[in-house]
Amino acid sequence: MYTCSNALLMAKEPDFMIKGIFSYELFGHKVWITNTHVSILIVMLLILVFSIVVHGKIKKMDPYKAPPMLVNIAEFIMDFISNMTVGVMGSKAGKFVNYIGTIAIFILISNVSGLLGLRPPTADYGVTFPLGVLTFCLILFNKFKYQKPIGVLKGLCEPWPFWLPINLIGDVAVPISLSLRLFANILSGTVMMALYYALLPFFVKIGIPSVLHVYFDLFSGAIQTYVFCMLTMTYISDAIGEG
C-alpha cells in the first residue's frame, strides 16, 4: 500500500546534480567530462550558428532595402548592449562594449538554456568562478593602468593606513561575491524546478510549470545577467576613476 501510493506521488528522485559522463587521465589526474561541458558546448554552438548566419546575411544585405529579421534582431541586441554600457560608463565605455556584450550574451543564453531541457551551465561554480576572475583581472589591470601603482596603494590605505587588510579583503571578495551571486541564483532555480518535477503528483505538472519556468528561467536569468554586467561595469569604471 505504502509503496503504491509512494510511487503515485513521487515520480522519481530529484535529479539536478552535476553528473560525469566519461573520464580520462590527464597528467595522472582523473578528469571528468560532465553534463555541464555538454550544455556549455550546446550553448556555444547556438551562439556560433547564430553569429555565422547573421554574418552571412549582413554580407549579402542590400543597404537600400529593409533589413531581414535576423539582422534586425542582431542590431537590437547590439544597440541594447552598447546603450547600456554607454549609459553606465559614459565616455569610458569604448572597447568595454565588446567584453560586456560577450559576457552578457553567454550568461543570458546559459541561464535560459534550462528551457531547452539542459542543466544550465551557470549552475556550476566551475563556470561562474572563471567569469568572476576574468572581471577581477580586468579591474586590477585598469586600476594599475589608470591610477598607477602609487594611486592603487593610496586607495588601499584609504581613511587610515591601518585599514589596509580590510580594504584588501574587500577587494578579494569582489570576484567571489560576483560569481556566488550568479551561481546561487541559477542553482536555486534549477533545484526548485527539479523538486517540483520530481516530488509532486502528475496532475499538477500540466500547465503550471510553464509559469514557474517563466519566472525561474526567463525572469531570474535575465535579471542575473543584467546584474552581473551592471556590477562589472560599475567596478571597472570605479577602477578607471576620473582619468
Place this chain on the structure above:
Amino acid sequence: MNISGIEFIKGCSAIGAGLAVIAGIGPGVGQGIAAGHAASAVGRNPGAKSDITSTMLLGQAVAETTGLYGLLVAMILIFVQPLAK
C-alpha cells in the same frame, strides 16, 4: 527505537539546513524597503523611471547575496552532507 550516530548527524544536518535558510528574512525585508522607496521615487519623479528601476535592481541584487549564502549552506548540508562522512 535505535538511532545510529550517522543517522542522528543526518537528521541534525536537516534541522541545520532549515535554520540556515532563515537568512532569507533579511534580504526579503531589505528588498521590500528598496522597492517601496523606488515606488515613491517614481511617484515623485516619473520621468526618471528607467534610472530608478536599474538602480533598484542593482541594490536588490547586492542585498540578496547574504540570503543566497544561507541557501548555499542549506544546500551543502542537505546534498553534500559534509558532516556525515
